[in-house]
Amino acid sequence: MTTVLHVINPATGELVEDVKINSEEQIKAAIERGHRSFKQWAKINAHERARLLKKWSDTIQSNKEEIARVMTLESGKPLRESLGEVDYATSYIDWYAEESKRLYGRTIPANTESKRIVVSRQPVGLVAAITPWNFPAAMMTRKAAPALAAGCTFIVKPAEDTPLTTIKLVELAYEAGIPKDVMQCVNGYGSNVGKVFTDSKYIRKITFTGSTPVGKLLIKNSADTIKHISMELGGHAPVIVAEDADLDLAVAQTFASKFRNAGQTCICANRVLVHESIAKEFAEKLTEEVKKLKVGNGLDEETKVGPLINEKGFDKVVSHVEDAIDKGAQVLCGNEYNANREKGYYFVYPTILTNVNTEMKIMQEETFGPIVPITTFSTLEEAVEIANSTQYGLASYFFTNDYRTGTYLYEQLNFGIVSWNDGNPSAANVPFGGMKESGLGREGGMEGIEPYLETKYLSIGGIPTGPY
Numbered sequence: 001m002t003t004v005l006h007v008i009n010p011a012t013g014e015l016v017e018d019v020k021i022n023s024e025e026q027i028k029a030a031i032e033r034g035h036r037s038f039k040q041w042a043k044i045n046a047h048e049r050a051r052l053l054k055k056w057s058d059t060i061q062s063n064k065e066e067i068a069r070v071m072t073l074e075s076g077k078p079l080r081e082s083l084g085e086v087d088y089a090t091s092y093i094d095w096y097a098e099e100s101k102r103l104y105g106r107t108i109p110a111n112t113e114s115k116r117i118v119v120s121r122q123p124v125g126l127v128a129a130i131t132p133w134n135f136p137a138a139m140m141t142r143k144a145a146p147a148l149a150a151g152c153t154f155i156v157k158p159a160e161d162t163p164l165t166t167i168k169l170v171e172l173a174y175e176a177g178i179p180k181d182v183m184q185c186v187n188g189y190g191s192n193v194g195k196v197f198t199d200s201k202y203i204r205k206i207t208f209t210g211s212t213p214v215g216k217l218l219i220k221n222s223a224d225t226i227k228h229i230s231m232e233l234g235g236h237a238p239v240i241v242a243e244d245a246d247l248d249l250a251v252a253q254t255f256a257s258k259f260r261n262a263g264q265t266c267i268c269a270n271r272v273l274v275h276e277s278i279a280k281e282f283a284e285k286l287t288e289e290v291k292k293l294k295v296g297n298g299l300d301e302e303t304k305v306g307p308l309i310n311e312k313g314f315d316k317v318v319s320h321v322e323d324a325i326d327k328g329a330q331v332l333c334g335n336e337y338n339a340n341r342e343k344g345y346y347f348v349y350p351t352i353l354t355n356v357n358t359e360m361k362i363m364q365e366e367t368f369g370p371i372v373p374i375t376t377f378s379t380l381e382e383a384v385e386i387a388n389s390t391q392y393g394l395a396s397y398f399f400t401n402d403y404r405t406g407t408y409l410y411e412q413l414n415f416g417i418v419s420w421n422d423g424n425p426s427a428a429n430v431p432f433g434g435m436k437e438s439g440l441g442r443e444g445g446m447e448g449i450e451p452y453l454e455t456k457y458l459s460i461g462g463i464p465t466g467p468y
């Protein structure tokens with residue numbers, strides 16, 4: 001039986017490091033430690049928790065280059081993006097260090113003079129997190145930081161492909177003074193560790209970022225112990241470019257949204273819907289930019305698009321492109337690959353497809369690769385209907401300079417994130433998350449700490465109503 005995870009550099013297929021898989025007994029022991037340390041951690045005052053979180057953030061920043069390099073080695077993303085992700089990751093820690101001091105309660109006017117009512121917030125308990133490979137630092141900190149800030153203890157299982165970044169972040173938490181049992185990392189295969197987590201009565205909350213099918217399974221498996229759940233799942237983001245849009249802005253922002261992390265982002269532009277009167281010009285301008293993208297090893301300074309994470313991801317992307325071409329799509333650029341199954345690396349060149357229709361897989365499923373399928377619409381109603389015709393509801397984008405069009409689209413689009421003339425809506429201070437099968441709950445912003453809190457109310461009776 002395998003006892004290690006082979007962490008492979010997706011740009012070369014070479015082994016980066018082996019990481020030990022934790023046994024079921026070890027995971028259960030970690031859960032018990034997390035449970036035992038909860039009472040202690042929850043008692044620590046919010047200012048001290050904030051201080052420790054801030055120290056963790058500073059310690060990560062002091063090791064920024066090293067973390068970014070590890071991230072690029074295991075995930076393949078360009079080094080510049082990995083450096084950016086370290087900043088993005090610490091921005092969540094900084095935000096929740098501050099929010100921990102603002103977990104206010106309230107009083108409610110009672111319905112009789114002899115009573116007083118007080119409402120307070122308490123941490124839910126031990127939290128288990130399961131994170132994906134595409135943002136190995138930020139997806140971990142946007143769970144760990146609100147959990148610790150709320151007074152919860154925390155245990156994380158990173159993705160098998162990218163455990164090294166998380167292991168490093170947890171080591172740095174200890175260096176910053178966060179107690180060892182308050183934040184822990186266990187490693188192993190998702191289905192094994194996930195089952196130990198969901199079966200445990202000590203774990204009071206599961207927070208997950210990953211695919212929708214795995215999210216559904218975790219929801220089902222959490223039912224027996226009625227755990228709190230937060231789910232950040234898949235997306236299928238539409239981009240609507242209205243007739244009056246600033247075309248250069250729309251091209252630049254669609255480009256920015258699409259090619260981050262080689263298109264392996266849950267909020268990446270996945271379907272581009274352009275008004276028929278400007279579709280040709282939009283496609284030409286985008287193609288001009290896309291042709292300049294350099295594909296390669298993320299450690300190479302020139303690289304703008306790294307490899308796909310693994311064979312499974314590669315096969316899905318290629319199948320979407322082939323299916324679209326079979327059904328009549330035209331290739332404006334790309335549709336080239338540099339992959340070697342034996343060596344284990346998978347590069348896909350940025351590809352633009354036109355003449356795309358809603359029958360194609362690429363218009364129905366999340367692609368997770370650097371492919372832009374462009375289709376056209378003639379009325380805004382038609383664009384909205386296509387955009388909403390999916391089980392996903394994470395991010396959506398539109399481009400218009402007309403406030404009436406903008407207001408209409410904002411109100412009609414069934415997505416948790418609606419981005420107007422903006423290709424990068426992610427930030428620590430905003431509520432990130434999806435509707436429908438894209439998830440439950442929000443991460444980031446003041447909303448992002450709520451899922452780690454229970455509400456408790458105190459009813460005080462017998463208060464003298466006359467002179468004391």
Ligand SMILES: NC(=O)c1ccc[n+]([C@@H]2O[C@H](COP(=O)([O-])OP(=O)(O)OC[C@H]3O[C@@H](n4cnc5c(N)ncnc54)[C@H](O)[C@@H]3O)[C@@H](O)[C@H]2O)c1
Pocket residue numbers: 130131132133134135139157158159160189190191192193194195209210211212214215217218231232233234235265266267366394433434438439
């Ligand atoms: N909504 C968001 O914020 C967000 C952010 C990043 C990624 N995602 C989504 O994540 C997906 C890509 O990530 P992925 O391929 O790593 O997803 P995935 O669901 O395969 O894996 C994510 C994590 O779940 C674990 N896992 C796998 N099977 C499991 C099981 N049976 N029980 C418990 N855990 C299990 C994996 O080990 C990994 O840690 C995409 O769909 C993407 O849209 C969503």
Ligand SMILES: N[C@@H](CC=O)C(=O)O
Pocket residue numbers: 134135138264265266267426432
């Ligand atoms: N890209 C997302 C995470 C999902 O992939 C983000 O911007 O936080």
